[in-house]
Amino acid sequence: MSSLSRSSELAIDAKGLTKKFGQLAAVSDLNLQVPKGHIYGFLGPNGCGKSTSIRMLTGLLTPTEGSIQVLGMSIPKQAEALRLRIGYMTQKFSLYEDLTVKENLEFIAQIYCLSPNDSHSKISKLISTYNLLKQQHQFAGTLSGGQKQRLSLACACLNDPELLFLDEPTSAVDPQNRRDFWEQLFDLSETGTSILVTTHYMDEAERCHGLAIMEQGFIRADGSPNDLMQQMGANVLEVSHSNLRELKNSLTTFKEIKSAAQLGSRLRVLVDNRVTDPATWLRQTMPTLHQAEIRLAPPNLEDVFVTVTGQQPSSSLTSAEV
Numbered sequence: 249m250s251s252l253s254r255s256s257e258l259a260i261d262a263k264g265l266t267k268k269f270g271q272l273a274a275v276s277d278l279n280l281q282v283p284k285g286h287i288y289g290f291l292g293p294n295g296c297g298k299s300t301s302i303r304m305l306t307g308l309l310t311p312t313e314g315s316i317q318v319l320g321m322s323i324p325k326q327a328e329a330l331r332l333r334i335g336y337m338t339q340k341f342s343l344y345e346d347l348t349v350k351e352n353l354e355f356i357a358q359i360y361c362l363s364p365n366d367s368h369s370k371i372s373k374l375i376s377t378y379n380l381l382k383q384q385h386q387f388a389g390t391l392s393g394g395q396k397q398r399l400s401l402a403c404a405c406l407n408d409p410e411l412l413f414l415d416e417p418t419s420a421v422d423p424q425n426r427r428d429f430w431e432q433l434f435d436l437s438e439t440g441t442s443i444l445v446t447t448h449y450m451d452e453a454e455r456c457h458g459l460a461i462m463e464q465g466f467i468r469a470d471g472s473p474n475d476l477m478q479q480m481g482a483n484v485l486e487v488s489h490s491n492l493r494e495l496k497n498s499l500t501t502f503k504e505i506k507s508a509a510q511l512g513s514r515l516r517v518l519v520d521n522r523v524t525d526p527a528t529w530l531r532q533t534m535p536t537l538h539q540a541e542i543r544l545a546p547p548n549l550e551d552v553f554v555t556v557t558g559q560q561p562s563s564s565l566t567s568a569e570v
């Protein structure tokens with residue numbers, strides 16, 4: 249495929265993006281290709297550079313180095329024109345708290361210079377799609393977290409964006425709202441909208457078509473969730489034992505063990521995949537495990553995170569119920 253036709257299939261094509269704030273490199277040499285119609289996730293802990301990356305891609309921040317093409321436009325040079333074709337949902341939801349739900353939408357419609365007819369029909373449709381009919385005359389400042397989130401998404405969709413940037417859209421809402429929100433994202437993706445979403449949650453990342461695991465400004469790994477799990481270079485064992493804390497401490501001294509983390513009454517152990525039969529190897533290496541129950545388990549994204557960053561996820565980076 250020629251590079252021209254390939255680039256026209258990409259919603260985002262960024263190369264070598266770096267952003268420095270004084271001595272701090274918030275983002276370092278980020279390369280990102282997001283195909284049109286995909287939901288792409290940035291997964292990483294607080295401060296790893298997710299929002300800074302989004303702000304560069306939307307043209308709000310000028311990169312220190314690197315080049316950006318978004319929807320075929322050169323950013324930040326063509327940022328003004330890009331704004332009409334994207335939606336951006338910021339972490340703090342950016343609503344006008346003293347305006348009602350409907351007034352918030354009407355105000356954004358005016359910014360996009362929609363005609364009164366167009367504005368009226370789009371707002372009615374969005375209020376219904378995002379289940380805000382009962383709250384349409386309520387001040388945005390009095391809405392619940394989930395209602396604010398739905399209104400923010402509705403606002404971001406008013407101009408029928410080809411590409412949506414969503415910065416931690418689910419951090420303030422409960423599991424049911426998170427689940428419903430992801431259903432809405434899949435509906436948008438189905439109609440061809442490309443989506444870049446940042447998240448702290450492993451299980452949300454697992455729903456993306458593609459994702460990048462970020463740490464300290466770097467992409468440590470990227471690909472589809474399945475590919476990342478298949479290629480992580482470790483096999484996963486779950487071990488049941490009476491003294492898991494002691495076992496964990498002993499196991500992590502072996503170079504073949506990439507990590508050991510307690511999960512209730514089991515220990516989840518990542519063994520370098522150069523070890524051909526990890527369960528037998530473990531029994532032979534640790535005689536106390538001779539009789540223990542050891543089973544091979546399928547990998548998950550948390551395991552990928554551990555193997556690429558060498559760290560257990562922090563409490564802000566968890567598998568929450570979606």
Ligand SMILES: Nc1ncnc2c1ncn2[C@@H]1O[C@H](COP(=O)(O)OP(=O)(O)OP(=O)(O)O)[C@@H](O)[C@H]1O
Pocket residue numbers: 269272274292293294295296297298299300301
């Ligand atoms: N305008 C700025 N001036 C100085 N430092 C900044 C600025 N914006 C971001 N940073 C720093 O850059 C780093 C990356 O911040 P960023 O907001 O991109 O992280 P993040 O991954 O989005 O974090 P969070 O999940 O907490 O939102 C942080 O150390 C932050 O303090």
